[in-house]
Amino acid sequence: MKHIWTIIDKEWAEVFQHKMVLFTMIFIPLFLVALPVLMLFFTGQSMGGEIADDFSELPPALLSFCAADMTPGDCMQVYLINMFMLLFMMIPVIIPVTIAAYSVVGEKTTRSLEPLLATPISTFELLAGKSLAAAIPAILAGWVSFGLFLIALPLIGVSAPVIRYIISPTWLLAVLVAGPLMAIAAVNFSLFVSSRVNDPRVAEQISVLLIVPVLAALLAQLAGVIVINLLVMLSFIGGLVLVDIGLIYLGVSIFQRETILTRWK
Amino acid sequence: MIKTENLTKIFKIKKGADIPAVVELNLDIQEGEVFGFLGPNGAGKTTTIRMLTTLIAPTTGTARVCGYPLGESNQDIRRNVGILTENPGMYERLSAFKNLTIYAKLYDVEDVESQVRKHLQMLGLWERRDDPVGSFSKGMRQKLAICRALLHEPRLLFLDEPTSGLDPEAALLVRSFIEELRSQGRTIFMCTHNLNEADRLCDRIGLFRTHLIEVDTSQNLRVKFFGRKVVIHLRKVDPAWLPQLQALPGVQDISQVESKLVITTEDPENLNPRIIRTLVTAGADVQFVGELRHSLEEIYMQTMGENQPEVTES
Ligand SMILES: Nc1ncnc2c1ncn2[C@@H]1O[C@H](COP(=O)(O)OP(=O)(O)O)[C@@H](O)[C@H]1O
Ligand SMILES: [Mg+2]
Numbered sequence A: 001m002k003h004i005w006t007i008i009d010k011e012w013a014e015v016f017q018h019k020m021v022l023f024t025m026i027f028i029p030l031f032l033v034a035l036p037v038l039m040l041f042f043t044g045q046s047m048g049g050e051i052a053d054d055f056s057e058l059p060p061a062l063l064s065f066c067a068a069d070m071t072p073g074d075c076m077q078v079y080l081i082n083m084f085m086l087l088f089m090m091i092p093v094i095i096p097v098t099i100a101a102y103s104v105v106g107e108k109t110t111r112s113l114e115p116l117l118a119t120p121i122s123t124f125e126l127l128a129g130k131s132l133a134a135a136i137p138a139i140l141a142g143w144v145s146f147g148l149f150l151i152a153l154p155l156i157g158v159s160a161p162v163i164r165y166i167i168s169p170t171w172l173l174a175v176l177v178a179g180p181l182m183a184i185a186a187v188n189f190s191l192f193v194s195s196r197v198n199d200p201r202v203a204e205q206i207s208v209l210l211i212v213p214v215l216a217a218l219l220a221q222l223a224g225v226i227v228i229n230l231l232v233m234l235s236f237i238g239g240l241v242l243v244d245i246g247l248i249y250l251g252v253s254i255f256q257r258e259t260i261l262t263r264w265k
Numbered sequence B: 001m002i003k004t005e006n007l008t009k010i011f012k013i014k015k016g017a018d019i020p021a022v023v024e025l026n027l028d029i030q031e032g033e034v035f036g037f038l039g040p041n042g043a044g045k046t047t048t049i050r051m052l053t054t055l056i057a058p059t060t061g062t063a064r065v066c067g068y069p070l071g072e073s074n075q076d077i078r079r080n081v082g083i084l085t086e087n088p089g090m091y092e093r094l095s096a097f098k099n100l101t102i103y104a105k106l107y108d109v110e111d112v113e114s115q116v117r118k119h120l121q122m123l124g125l126w127e128r129r130d131d132p133v134g135s136f137s138k139g140m141r142q143k144l145a146i147c148r149a150l151l152h153e154p155r156l157l158f159l160d161e162p163t164s165g166l167d168p169e170a171a172l173l174v175r176s177f178i179e180e181l182r183s184q185g186r187t188i189f190m191c192t193h194n195l196n197e198a199d200r201l202c203d204r205i206g207l208f209r210t211h212l213i214e215v216d217t218s219q220n221l222r223v224k225f226f227g228r229k230v231v232i233h234l235r236k237v238d239p240a241w242l243p244q245l246q247a248l249p250g251v252q253d254i255s256q257v258e259s260k261l262v263i264t265t266e267d268p269e270n271l272n273p274r275i276i277r278t279l280v281t282a283g284a285d286v287q288f289v290g291e292l293r294h295s296l297e298e299i300y301m302q303t304m305g306e307n308q309p310e311v312t313e314s
Helices: A002-015 A019-050 A072-109 A113-117 A123-155 A160-166 A169-196 A200-208 A211-222 A230-254 A257-262 B045-052 B074-080 B096-106 B112-122 B138-150 B168-183 B195-201 B218-226 B241-246 B268-281 B296-306
Strands: B002-011 B019-025 B034-038 B060-065 B081-084 B156-160 B187-192 B204-209 B211-216 B228-234 B251-257 B260-265 B286-292
Touching: A002 A072, A002 A123, A002 B096, A019 A072, A019 A123, A072 A113, A072 A123, A072 A160, A072 A169, A072 A200, A072 A211, A072 A257, A113 A257, A113 B138, A123 A160, A123 A169, A123 A230, A169 A200, A169 A230, B002 B045, B019 B045, B019 B211, B034 B195, B045 B060, B045 B156, B045 B187, B074 B081, B081 B138, B096 B112, B096 B138, B112 B138, B138 B156, B138 B168, B168 B187, B168 B195, B187 B195, B195 B296, B204 B218, B204 B296, B211 B218, B218 B228, B218 B296, B228 B268, B241 B251, B241 B260, B241 B268, B260 B268, B268 B286
Parallel strands: B034 B187, B034 B204, B081 B156, B156 B187
Antiparallel strands: B002 B019, B002 B060, B204 B211, B228 B260, B228 B286, B251 B260
């Protein structure tokens, strides 16, 4: 099992040599935090005058988000914040994809895979090391972003009821549980792709497709087709667990050392 | 150390004919031996090494490596052998120290730090341990890759074309390093198509092209293919001497090349004095006497020429 840590250590040593990867890892979370913070800041300012205290001017879809102690402005903000929840869940999907997609096929193109496979490392250890190397920074980035978001909110004058709403079970589950599960799914999918293609660019392009379902969910939510509540979140997490188990199982059973080493077309 | 029985690898291609890369290979390599596996490009050398190091599975046939059966105890085999792959595949962005440390850990070396230091010092690279491998010369990188294969003190070392693609200076560096390993009594299985290298470094040589053609020491291969030959330089040759020499028992063949006589015999040690006496008695002026050494290259060209790869029908 200590081989897993050796692989993680090696992957990180290599990955963090790439300035681009470091840049994405820092820039994407910062961008995805800055976006909602700025939007909340400006809506908070403009709404102060316009809708004042009148609940009747709010569209009915918005009312469902209102808690008893919220002002109409708060309700508006909560509605917006909910839209951003998926953005936070996207962070752990976007970040690891480039690392994981490159990880097997990259070693194949630099020919370092062959001596690696000649060591007494097991397939499970190799894949676990590579998955964790990509998933851990992604999960941390997701959590750090959420932490920054929480710190920024009071600073831009978001009210206490709104903040309480954000640390509700649905949100916490989304960020603390669903995010990591999505990262694991993304990483294993990318690794799977990476073990099957011969060109790192192809691996990245296929893996980036992962963002499509997340974007689709975001759009569906914007269009009011789905409303994310605790029940939806719990079922989503349940589904993710199954997907993760399936992908890990598939990844290990399909990783044929010989085929990966010798297939060139 | 290595014993193979009818080891065969046939690559199945989706469309087109199957490729027989290695066919019914039978080898028996002893502990402490440096074995040279000699054959042209595409002969199946790399495929053989990959099978013996458990990277790919044979299609048919069996083998024991370090006493472990291939296919059943692959993990044990991997622990006991070291391999320099055809492309060394170092992590070029990482330091020499990091590269070796990673592998020492993957091979479960007990004292990683001191083992890595020992090998870097052996290469004279300890001062440059923190430099990325990409900044080393090709010869250095190759030596480093060989050291990477030695970190866990394997009982058997596989080297796949250790000097190909290196300039003469780098090749020399690597070659003398292998010589050093040989003098330490290590068992080495080395693929090469460099004949002088095989001649110098290897105890026995296997001539191979999909099939194993011959296995022996290079000296025995010379005798087997060309017999032993004596060259006698004379001031001038009188054709009348040839029948006299031919009549001596033990002379198998005589030919004249300018003012030299080339005599084939199995026993030059006993025959030479009689030949010289005969020549001197006949009035010849003998200038030099020597043994004609065929280069391994001549043997190689002769065997490889006769063994064109088989064309398989699909
Ligand atoms: N992965 C592969 N798929 C199909 N054919 C292969 C593969 N690897 C090697 N071969 C074929 O097997 C033969 C032997 O190759 P190889 O072992 O690399 O030879 P060598 O190392 O002696 O140059 C060649 O004809 C080569 O084309
Ligand atoms: Mg080869």
